Amino acid sequence: MFKTTATATAIAAFATLAVAQDNPTVGGAAMMADKTIAENASAAPNLTTLVSAVKAAGMADTLMGDGPYTVFAPTDDAFGMISENSLNQLMMEENAAQLQQILGCHVVAAEAFSTDIAGMIEDDGGMHVVPTVGGCSLEAYMEGGELKLRDENGRVATVTTADVDQSNGVVHVIDRVILPAGQAG
Known part of the structure; x- marks a missing residue:
């Protein structure tokens, strides 16, 4: 019995390690392909603002759902390009609809x-x-071997970490927050 349990534990540990090795890290944190987008984002130290925004917008359950989804995940540095006052305003409960759209x-x-x-x-x-x-139309293109996304305001985000596999989709980490038409950041 012990040998079988030890073997099963070793196989499970190897399978987890294999998944982690095949998946890119985000902010130095291992991303597990058997976890949801919300679970993995919560583990990434450079996606804390995104996680806070998702919670403030009431969208955490969606990103824990079945999917499949592709998420272009802005880093904390990307959110840092938005003024602190604007970001604080967006995080307020009365602005949840605008935050959900963004x-x-x-x-x-x-x-x-x-x-x-x-x-x-x-x-x-x-x-x-x-x-x-969210009703936005992004223009995806390649430039210098990098995947770029142009939002409706002409702002360009670059994918800095691609193909982070999740149980309910895939995440591509980006270096800029995408905004709907007419919104400046």
Whole structure:
């Protein structure tokens, strides 16, 4: 009995290690492909503002759901490009709808790894329109070997860590917050 339990434990530990090794880290934290987007984001030390915003917007349950989703996750540094006053205003309960829309502009209701997105860009002649659950249309394109996203305001985010596999989709870490048309940051 002990040998069987020890073997099962060793196999489970190896499987967890294999998943962690195949998946990129985010902020130095291991991302587990068997955890949800919300669970993994909570473990990443450079996504704390995003996690706080998701909670303030009441969207944590969505990102724990079945999906599949593709999330373009802005880092704390990306949120740092928004004035502290504007960010504090967005986090207020009375602004939850606006925050939901902004966060929704970072979410696609399908799983798309970088190779999928690159293929769509190529098929569309160098630029692919990506509709988001927040009603934004992002323009995805490649530049200098990097995947870029242009929001409706002309602001460009670069994917800094691609293809972080999750149990309910995939995350691509970006260096800028995406905003709906007409919103400045």
